[in-house]
Amino acid sequence: MNPVLEVRGLRVVFDGFAALDGVDLTVAEGELRFLIGPNGAGKTTLIDVITGLTRPAAGSVRFDGVELVGLREHRVVRLGVGRTFQTAAVFEELSVVDNLDLAAGFRLPLRSLLRRRRGISDEVAAALETAGLTALADRPAGVLSHGQRQWLEIGMLLVQRPRLLLLDEPVAGMSRDERERTGGLLERIARTHTVVVVEHDMEFLRRYAREVTVLHQGRVLREGSVAEVQDDPRVREVYLGRSKGEAVT
Amino acid sequence: MAALANQLPIGLSIAAVLLLIALGLTFTFGQMGVVNMAHGEFIMVGAYTAYLLQGAVGGQSLLVALPVAFAVAGLLGLLLEWSLIRRFYGRPLDTLLLTWGVSLVLQQLARDVFGAPNVQVTAPAWLVGGVDVLGVRLPHNRVFITALAALCVLGVGLYLAKLPQGRRMRAVVQNRELAACSGIATGRVDRSTFLLGSGLAGVAGVALTLVGPVGPGLGTFYIVDAFLVVVAGGLGRLRGAVLAALALGFLNGYLEFWTDASLAKVLVFVAVIAFLQIRPQGMVALRGRSLG
Amino acid sequence: MSGRISLVLCVVLLAVAPLVLSPFRLGLLAKYLCFAIVAVGIALAWGRGGMLTLGQGVFFGLGGYAMGMHLKLREAGPAGLPDFMVWSGVEELPALWKPSANPVFALAAVVVLPGLVAFLLGLLVFRQRVRGAYFAILSQALAAAFVILLVGRQGLTGGTNGLTNFSRFFALDLTDPGGRRVVYAITAAALVLTYLAVKLVVRSRFGALLVAVRDHEDRVRFLGYDPALVKTITFAASAVVAGLAGALFVPVVGIISPALLGVVPSLELLVGVALGGRFSLAGAVAGAIAVNYAKTLFSEDFPEGWLYLQGGLFVLVLVFAPRGLAGVVEAARDRFRRRPREEVAG
Numbered sequence: 001m002n003p004v005l006e007v008r009g010l011r012v013v014f015d016g017f018a019a020l021d022g023v024d025l026t027v028a029e030g031e032l033r034f035l036i037g038p039n040g041a042g043k044t045t046l047i048d049v050i051t052g053l054t055r056p057a058a059g060s061v062r063f064d065g066v067e068l069v070g071l072r073e074h075r076v077v078r079l080g081v082g083r084t085f086q087t088a089a090v091f092e093e094l095s096v097v098d099n100l101d102l103a104a105g106f107r108l109p110l111r112s113l114l115r116r117r118r119g120i121s122d123e124v125a126a127a128l129e130t131a132g133l134t135a136l137a138d139r140p141a142g143v144l145s146h147g148q149r150q151w152l153e154i155g156m157l158l159v160q161r162p163r164l165l166l167l168d169e170p171v172a173g174m175s176r177d178e179r180e181r182t183g184g185l186l187e188r189i190a191r192t193h194t195v196v197v198v199e200h201d202m203e204f205l206r207r208y209a210r211e212v213t214v215l216h217q218g219r220v221l222r223e224g225s226v227a228e229v230q231d232d233p234r235v236r237e238v239y240l241g242r243s244k245g246e247a248v249t
Numbered sequence: 250m251a252a253l254a255n256q257l258p259i260g261l262s263i264a265a266v267l268l269l270i271a272l273g274l275t276f277t278f279g280q281m282g283v284v285n286m287a288h289g290e291f292i293m294v295g296a297y298t299a300y301l302l303q304g305a306v307g308g309q310s311l312l313v314a315l316p317v318a319f320a321v322a323g324l325l326g327l328l329l330e331w332s333l334i335r336r337f338y339g340r341p342l343d344t345l346l347l348t349w350g351v352s353l354v355l356q357q358l359a360r361d362v363f364g365a366p367n368v369q370v371t372a373p374a375w376l377v378g379g380v381d382v383l384g385v386r387l388p389h390n391r392v393f394i395t396a397l398a399a400l401c402v403l404g405v406g407l408y409l410a411k412l413p414q415g416r417r418m419r420a421v422v423q424n425r426e427l428a429a430c431s432g433i434a435t436g437r438v439d440r441s442t443f444l445l446g447s448g449l450a451g452v453a454g455v456a457l458t459l460v461g462p463v464g465p466g467l468g469t470f471y472i473v474d475a476f477l478v479v480v481a482g483g484l485g486r487l488r489g490a491v492l493a494a495l496a497l498g499f500l501n502g503y504l505e506f507w508t509d510a511s512l513a514k515v516l517v518f519v520a521v522i523a524f525l526q527i528r529p530q531g532m533v534a535l536r537g538r539s540l541g
Numbered sequence: 542m543s544g545r546i547s548l549v550l551c552v553v554l555l556a557v558a559p560l561v562l563s564p565f566r567l568g569l570l571a572k573y574l575c576f577a578i579v580a581v582g583i584a585l586a587w588g589r590g591g592m593l594t595l596g597q598g599v600f601f602g603l604g605g606y607a608m609g610m611h612l613k614l615r616e617a618g619p620a621g622l623p624d625f626m627v628w629s630g631v632e633e634l635p636a637l638w639k640p641s642a643n644p645v646f647a648l649a650a651v652v653v654l655p656g657l658v659a660f661l662l663g664l665l666v667f668r669q670r671v672r673g674a675y676f677a678i679l680s681q682a683l684a685a686a687f688v689i690l691l692v693g694r695q696g697l698t699g700g701t702n703g704l705t706n707f708s709r710f711f712a713l714d715l716t717d718p719g720g721r722r723v724v725y726a727i728t729a730a731a732l733v734l735t736y737l738a739v740k741l742v743v744r745s746r747f748g749a750l751l752v753a754v755r756d757h758e759d760r761v762r763f764l765g766y767d768p769a770l771v772k773t774i775t776f777a778a779s780a781v782v783a784g785l786a787g788a789l790f791v792p793v794v795g796i797i798s799p800a801l802l803g804v805v806p807s808l809e810l811l812v813g814v815a816l817g818g819r820f821s822l823a824g825a826v827a828g829a830i831a832v833n834y835a836k837t838l839f840s841e842d843f844p845e846g847w848l849y850l851q852g853g854l855f856v857l858v859l860v861f862a863p864r865g866l867a868g869v870v871e872a873a874r875d876r877f878r879r880r881p882r883e884e885v886a887g
Contacts, residue, residue: 051763077765089760091753098749105746106765110774113747160765284674333856341674342593343859346815349808350855357848473685473804476678480671511693514686521682522665529669 002029004164004194005050010059012045012218019045020056021218027164032190034205035198036229037215038238043198044086046215047166051083052076063164077106082162086169088149092142096133096152099141100124103156123159130185131155147178154185165195171204183208206230214238254385256506262391262460264498265398269453270471271478271490272405273326273446279484280422280442281338284345287329288475289468290355291322291447295454296463297363298322299370311373311455315397318451326447330440338439352468359465367462376459390459397456401449406487408445418442422484474501477521497521547823555729564718571725571793573833574732575786580814580829581735581822582782587811588819589743590775591755592672596680597783598807599687600655604784605797606691607654609704610638611647612791616708624706625699635697644711651788652781659780663773670769672758681804688803703798710792724792731789732826735782740822742778751775812851815858818867828865 007025011018020042027033035043048054050061052073061068068076091099101117101124120128120137128134131151136144144152150170157165170186171179179201186208189195199205205212205226212229214221216238222229229235270292277283295318302310302317329351337344372390379388409415420428421438429435457467474497482493500520504513555574559567579597586592613623620627621634640646662683666676691698699705713720742748754761754768761768791797800806810829817828832854839847862869 072767073762074765074767077763083763085760089757091749091756091760093752093756094749101746102749102753103764108746110747113750114742114745116741116745117749156764278674282674284677333860336860342677343863345593345674345677346808346811346855347859350852350859353848353852353855357845357852361845469804473678473682477682480675480678509693511690514689518682518686522662522679525669525671526665529671 003027004029004031004064005196006060006062007046007050008060008062010046010049010061011057012042012049012054013057018218020049020059023059023215023218023220025213025220027194027196029194031194032186032208032210033196034209034212035196035215036200036205036212037221040217041215042218043215044168045218047083047168047196047198050076050166051081077160077162080161080163081166082157082160082164083166084150084153084157084168084170086172088146088153090141090144090149090152090156092140094141095138096141096144097124097128097137099152100127100155100159104159106160127155127159130158130188132181147174147182150174150178150182151185154189158189163194165189165193167195167197169198169200171199171201179204252506256502257385258387258391258395260499260502261495262394262498263502264495265395266453266456266471267475267478267498268491268494269398269401269449269456270475271482271494272402272487273443273448273450274475275479275482275484275486275490276418276422276442276446278341278479279486280418280425281334281439282341282344283334283338284341284348284476285329285334285446286345286349286472287352287355288348288447288450289470289472290352290359291326291450291468292454292457292471293356293359293463293465293468294318294322294325295451296370296458296467297359297368297454298451299455299458300363300368300463303370309373311376311459314455315452318455319448320451322451322454323444323448326443326450327440329447330443334443335436335439356465356469363465365465367464369462370458372459394456394459397452401452402487402491405445405449409487414438414441474517477517481521481524544823552733555733558729559722559725564721567725568721568793569834569837571721571728572790573830574725574728575790575793576810576813576833577826577829578728578732578735578786578789579783579810580817580825581732581739582779582786583810583814584819584822584825585739585742585782586776586779587814588821588825589748589751589755590772592772592776592779593674593677593811594680594776594779595677595804595807595811596684596687597779597810598684598802598804599680600659600780600783601787601790601810602687602691602797602799602802603655603658604651604787605791605801606698606704606787607641607647607650607784608788608791609707609797610641611644612707612710613704614638614642615711616706623699623704625702625704626696629696629700631696637697652784655780655784655787656777660773660777663776664769667769667772667776672772681807684802684804684807688799691799691802699798701799703796703800704791705796705798707791707795713792715792715795724789728789728793731785735785736822736826739778739782743822747771809851812854814865816854816865818865820864821867821871824865824867824870 003026005025005027007023010020010023012020023042023046025046035046037043045054049056050068052068052071052075056069059069063079063081066079068081091102094102097120098117101121104121104123105113128137131154133148133152133155136148141149141152154167154170171182174182183204186195186197209226212226213223214229214235221238222232222235270288274285274288277285298318298321299311299314302314306313333347333351334344337347376389376393379386381387409419417428417433417438418441420433421435425435454467478490478493478497481497482489497517500517501513504516508516558570562570579601583594583597586594617623618627622631666679671679692701694700708715710720710724713723715721715724750761750766750771754771758768787797813829813832814825815828816832817826818824835850836847839850858865
């Protein structure tokens, strides 16, 4: 299989503390990869480095053979890497459609940007449908619930047609219903996209994950299928065992 | 060469005054997100305090004026904080406009009370003249201003490092919510910061009477440069403010000497922009993990 | 729809003004319109883009001087020198002035010069992610430096007095009420066109992008846009608008001088926008006209009162109506509309 993302020897230091300490990670085309680990394991930092938000002290991130380290954030996005955030960030004053339209238009030249949006493009309509927000299309995004914001953010990712999606804790803070719907959404997306999901929620992991990478103290502890990872005594020790109470909730 | 060296005490004293003014600005900005345009009027208040005391006390009024100006300007700052600014925490742009409105009113008030023309404060005899050290002319008034600023910075440094109030202040600058959670009365810390910062501006005002006349627009003359010190120095950091004030003070002093006053201002501005290309970190907010 | 009706109403009012106002009052109105044009640009940069620019006076001045220099050269004496240069003993036309003799160059410079300066500053500042109050402070420092430079270069710029004594604006005679009426008409047309152009931008995708950058600059990066570029373009556009206003100000008022461009005048340009409502273009225009009208009224009777009023206005608006009068009107309309529904529900 064709590797889309290749992370090699990544090292990130914050004030003398190594948040990532020599991480290697390879994600193949079409994969759905879960990234787990206890708090402070470096999951979000890894995503931050891939997307250009954080500069590593050492190491490389190659996407489709192109080095991402050193590129500014919007350049990374333009190469086809999209991400969401733990706290969904949408543009509250703009309508749901405008949020999606804005995301879809990122390759438009300035001349076209200076025109008014006429109607709703098929792509945006499809994303509205996928995100389940068609009924709220013209409402300002500020009125959306937490779950709806996450779906809107995912929708905004989809209209950008990224080759790699990075989702940072998409179900954190969601109700059981919302988690179900998000899981369904994730399955649908994963059919046609390469996806990396950072997640804490173990139940969600068991239901939807295929490949799992466990991070611990800035290093890769284990990689494998859900079953393999769950059976690994080291993983149990650092993660599953200790935080079972929290994980099952 | 001698001329070059003689410019040294001038640059140093410009830096000293800028620093006294910028200290209050950088702490109120760093700690409360308040951009206080009325800060310049605290300088003016300090200067007019010196002027009034000269009439009342006479001869050695300067030494009396320093603590009195600190108190008057400080209390005025406290009043401003209590009456208006505390409603605007975390909205720097709004505080900027709000305090500019206040500054207009204060300036007009000064014009109505003291008249529009400048007034003069006579320096005490022991500050007139100067000494020659290794061929460099050191005017007494410039040396005094520099020493005064050094003393104030030392005081602020000790306050921040040693006194419980100062440590609380540092805590609030670094993380307001965490400080509040740990039981620090942030409101009280904010008020003491305002008192301290405004008071120092008042002291700067007294110092300025030694090198020039006093007028209602005195503050506007210095406030822009002082804000540049804050921008270049980074937020709420004593060391940054000191370094930036020194850099801008000397730059101002020497550029004015080499070119002229009008070109110097433009070059200083260009220098600050150029500096930002190399080190914007000082002024960019720390990047957090979430973008919320 | 009601917006379009009020727009037509305003255009009609502007059109009948020359018929009912004395030449003096018409001149004053034209001056207010110049400030209203600047206000449109400020509302774009500040209201939509979140960039509080305290240096609009610089761009106003660049446009004004570009125009003033050309007009001065058209009226130059036998040596080809503007009057003030003769007085300050300049003997040869400075190289900086020479291109201004060309009307095409001068008219282009009116918009290109402010646009270019703003674009450069914007690029250098926004790319480094210097924003918010830092940007405001830097733009203010630019205004301070600009004025000191103008004052200091007496022979080149006319110093404190600036450029004044204009008797003609191209083919128009500025001493004649008829000529001044045409200048008014040009200014009014410029305001309407600027307003419409900026309105189009605000309603376009770019307008949405601008609001997105204002509210969540960091998030916009992850949509693949460069927020620095968006802000720079907007800032430059607001500077171009200010330059245009400055150029019109010269024939309207007959002077361009440093006293009109410094730190304080730049902030004064904001008063109207803050009062009218920075989020509303129409509010900004109305606010700018109202504040400058009030300034004229006060300056005629008791000038020292004006500073109290202006300072007080800032404080009152920010404490009681941060969204300006347009915000107050909006809130009232919302309440008015919501009430019947609540009665149904109740």
